[in-house]
Amino acid sequence: MHALSATTPADDVAEILLTAEEIAAKVKELGTEIARDYRGKDVVFVSILKGALPFLADLMRATPIPLALDFLEVSSYGSSTETSGAVRILKDLANPIEGRDVLVVEDILDTGHTLAYVIEHLHAQRPASVRLCVLLDKPARRVIPARIDYRGFAIPDKFVVGYGLDYAERYRNLPFVGVLKPEVYGRAP
Ligand code: IMP
Ligand code: MG
Numbered sequence: 001m002h003a004l005s006a007t008t009p010a011d012d013v014a015e016i017l018l019t020a021e022e023i024a025a026k027v028k029e030l031g032t033e034i035a036r037d038y039r040g041k042d043v044v045f046v047s048i049l050k051g052a053l054p055f056l057a058d059l060m061r062a063t064p065i066p067l068a069l070d071f072l073e074v075s076s077y078g079s080s081t082e083t084s085g086a087v088r089i090l091k092d093l094a095n096p097i098e099g100r101d102v103l104v105v106e107d108i109l110d111t112g113h114t115l116a117y118v119i120e121h122l123h124a125q126r127p128a129s130v131r132l133c134v135l136l137d138k139p140a141r142r143v144i145p146a147r148i149d150y151r152g153f154a155i156p157d158k159f160v161v162g163y164g165l166d167y168a169e170r171y172r173n174l175p176f177v178g179v180l181k182p183e184v185y186g187r188a189p
Helices: 020-038 053-061 113-123
Strands: 013-018 043-049 068-076 087-091 101-109 129-137 150-154 177-180
Touching: 020 053, 020 101, 020 129, 020 150, 043 053, 043 113, 053 101, 068 113, 087 113, 101 113, 113 129
Parallel strands: 043 068, 043 101, 101 129, 129 150
Antiparallel strands: 013 177, 068 087
16 A cells, blocks of 8 residues: 555644544533433434534534434535535435434534525425534634534634534544644645
C-alpha cells in the first residue's frame, strides 16, 4: 500500500473546539432528554448521511426507548466549505413516516439551506411531528431560520471537522471537533 503521507489526520488540526469527552457528555444529556420526550411514541430518527453518522450512533445508544432509524442523503452544490442554496436528494427514506414522530438528527446547522429543504421534504409525507436535533449550531451563519429542538453546542463561525464532519471527505474519523491549519486548504488531496 502506498503511504499518502506520513501524517495522521489529527496532525492537520490547529485547534480542538470540542473534545471527545465533552461531546460524549453532551450526547448523553441529549439522549436522556429525547427519551423523556418520546417515551411511548413511534419515533423514527432520520439522519442525514454522511456527516451525522457518529452523532447518530452515539445518540441512539444514549436514548433508552424503542426507536427506528432511517436515512436521507442529500447533496448541496457549492464549494467544499460553503453550501449553496440548491439541495438535491441522493437517497430517500427506506420506510414510510406517515403518522410517525420524526426526529431529524444532523451534525451541523450552518446557513440552514439543507435542513429547510429536508424538513419540507419530510413534512410532505405527513408525519405526526418533525423535530430537529443538531449537535452543532453556527448561529452567525444562518440564512434560513430554523427551530432547533435539541442542540448540542453553539460554535463560532469557523469551518470545523471531525466527529463526522469533513473537509473534502477527509477528517470525519477524528474523535473530536476541531479547526484545520490554514495550510491544509488548497493542499492537493
Ligand atoms: P447548511 O445547508 O449551510 O446549513 O449546511 C449544512 C451542511 O454543510 C452540513 O450538513 C455539513 O455537511 C456542511 N457544513 C456546514 N458547516 C460545516 C463545517 O463547519 N464543517 C464541515 N461541514 C460543514
Ligand atoms: Mg451533513
